[in-house]
Amino acid sequence: MSKALQINNLRKTYANGFTALKGVSLDVEQGDFFALLGGNGAGKSTMIGIISSLVNKTDGDVKVCGFDLETQRSQAKSMIGLVPQEFNINMFEPVDEILINQAGYYGVPRKEATIRARQLLEQLELWDKRKNMARELSGGMKRRLMIARALIHRPKLLILDEPTAGVDIEIRRSMWDFLTKLNTAGMTIILTTHYLEEAESMCRNIAIINKGEIVKNTSMKTLLSGLNHETFILDLKTPVTQVPHTDEFTITLIDESTLEVELSKDFSINRIFEVLNNHDIRVNSMRNKSNRLEELFLEMVHQNNAENTSEETA
Amino acid sequence: MNFSYQMTALYTILVKEVLRFTRIWVQTILPPAITMALYFVIFGKLIGSAIDSSATDGYSYIDYIVPGLIMMSVITNSYSNVVSSFYSAKYQGHLQELLVSPTPNMIIILGFIGGGVIRGLMVGAIVTVVSMFFTDLNIAHPVITLLTVFLTAVLFATAGLINGVYAKSFDDISIVPVFVLTPLTYLGGVFYSIKLLSDFWQTVSLANPILYMVNGFRYGFLGVSDINIYACFAVILIFWGILFSIAYFLLDRGIGIRT
Numbered sequence A: 001m002s003k004a005l006q007i008n009n010l011r012k013t014y015a016n017g018f019t020a021l022k023g024v025s026l027d028v029e030q031g032d033f034f035a036l037l038g039g040n041g042a043g044k045s046t047m048i049g050i051i052s053s054l055v056n057k058t059d060g061d062v063k064v065c066g067f068d069l070e071t072q073r074s075q076a077k078s079m080i081g082l083v084p085q086e087f088n089i090n091m092f093e094p095v096d097e098i099l100i101n102q103a104g105y106y107g108v109p110r111k112e113a114t115i116r117a118r119q120l121l122e123q124l125e126l127w128d129k130r131k132n133m134a135r136e137l138s139g140g141m142k143r144r145l146m147i148a149r150a151l152i153h154r155p156k157l158l159i160l161d162e163p164t165a166g167v168d169i170e171i172r173r174s175m176w177d178f179l180t181k182l183n184t185a186g187m188t189i190i191l192t193t194h195y196l197e198e199a200e201s202m203c204r205n206i207a208i209i210n211k212g213e214i215v216k217n218t219s220m221k222t223l224l225s226g227l228n229h230e231t232f233i234l235d236l237k238t239p240v241t242q243v244p245h246t247d248e249f250t251i252t253l254i255d256e257s258t259l260e261v262e263l264s265k266d267f268s269i270n271r272i273f274e275v276l277n278n279h280d281i282r283v284n285s286m287r288n289k290s291n292r293l294e295e296l297f298l299e300m301v302h303q304n305n306a307e308n309t310s311e312e313t314a
Numbered sequence B: 001m002n003f004s005y006q007m008t009a010l011y012t013i014l015v016k017e018v019l020r021f022t023r024i025w026v027q028t029i030l031p032p033a034i035t036m037a038l039y040f041v042i043f044g045k046l047i048g049s050a051i052d053s054s055a056t057d058g059y060s061y062i063d064y065i066v067p068g069l070i071m072m073s074v075i076t077n078s079y080s081n082v083v084s085s086f087y088s089a090k091y092q093g094h095l096q097e098l099l100v101s102p103t104p105n106m107i108i109i110l111g112f113i114g115g116g117v118i119r120g121l122m123v124g125a126i127v128t129v130v131s132m133f134f135t136d137l138n139i140a141h142p143v144i145t146l147l148t149v150f151l152t153a154v155l156f157a158t159a160g161l162i163n164g165v166y167a168k169s170f171d172d173i174s175i176v177p178v179f180v181l182t183p184l185t186y187l188g189g190v191f192y193s194i195k196l197l198s199d200f201w202q203t204v205s206l207a208n209p210i211l212y213m214v215n216g217f218r219y220g221f222l223g224v225s226d227i228n229i230y231a232c233f234a235v236i237l238i239f240w241g242i243l244f245s246i247a248y249f250l251l252d253r254g255i256g257i258r259t
């Protein structure tokens, strides 16, 4: 079976001379749920723009479900459903017509398109709004409308560029559920995000992109198991002035009622409490210092930047 | 995409375009009808009745200007439909709906042009109906009349598309209509026969393509023209060929629409 997406040495230099992609290579298997993670300006949207024919590449190859984007563009295009980062709907068009027209652009006749539109609008809880102009929808509804529009021609590969940016938590959850169900039903999904929990909760494989380069491409499991320590913040019931010393983890006193504990993944969290108990320190509450992925991400990006700098000066 | 898919895509664009301008008919359909009614009353009836018919090949002034006025509304409407629709699709981003789809550029071009032609002809028909309240229309050569008006609508819809591709702001979509299209139309013999002009200005007028369309159309209605009818068709077709090639080239290269 051909891969859902094969990118080989993709480069993009914009007209102003800025190089947004510096030779990116990436494979996504069919049926995968793939995260492309990177901060603002990393090059995610540029990459997606090229895959979906909205941006012209400078160099490299892209294949979608085995179809070469250059030589078999129209087949490649039919395989993709795109939910772009920015709203790109006609605000002065009714919701149902937006879907029916989009189907038409893929050769789906009006009658069939009307049936499909109904299914999708119901699934995405927009059926009540079908006769409304797009501009009358809330941000979350517009985002869901774009998802429906991306699915109307039944693509094999759904690409979402920061789909939950600016969407409130409740709708975000239901969107995650929806996407997870789609994936379970066989759809390959690629999503970009700089919101790390999103990648962690849905995706199986992940690539991290920084300044136009892939700095990590692995499975979510491997990535997470690569985390070798975790930092917790503990709020204490009673103030302390001294912290116990142990070889198993490092404890730092932030202020008299707050401790920071850095724990290697070889040890269990229980040990923290055992040690503290022995010293009569009572804990009120405990939380992660920051998202584990976030730490990892920063670490990786930091390394990458350091390497680049040393190359330049060498 | 096979042929029937492409026809579905084309039909979709056409329906979308027609729905767009009919939804906003108060901006698109009504104004030309009102403007033209005023032209008929003021120029046709009031001022026209004072004009000697020797200036207008023996026809009453209103009969003489009706074809030109219809043509003027066809030109303006087919042009502005495409330029507004294309530019706003670009500006709002939903042109991307088409660009990500397998719809070939040729179909996209034909769809937008088709939308402009439909609006141009629809408004032309309405203006024709309005004119019948002011004068009795006789059409000497129906086939030539229809062919000229159709080709002119196609030509200006194509021109509007090129404008839409290049436009980077809302100013850019009104510059050409205001500074090029309107002057050329007024100087294109809508209101007068160029025989009234001095030799020098007659020759200058011949460089204006709109003169050929207005005269071709007038020939269809009245059987009189300042210009040879074959020359009219030749000019329209040559101009259209040039504009269509430009439009195709621009879209193919993604100029103004892909980064």
Ligand SMILES: Nc1ncnc2c1ncn2[C@@H]1O[C@H](COP(=O)(O)OP(=O)(O)O)[C@@H](O)[C@H]1O
Residues within 6 Å of the ligand: A014, A015, A016, A018, A019, A020, A038, A039, A040, A041, A042, A043, A044, A045, A046, A047, B259
């Ligand atoms: N049209 C453009 N012209 C010039 N530079 C651009 C253009 N679009 C994006 N860029 C630059 O390319 C880089 C990557 O942008 P983008 O792909 O949008 O990043 P991301 O989606 O990861 O936030 C950014 O530095 C951005 O400023």
Ligand SMILES: [Mg+2]
Residues within 6 Å of the ligand: A044, A045, A046, A085, A161, A162
């Ligand atoms: Mg982006």
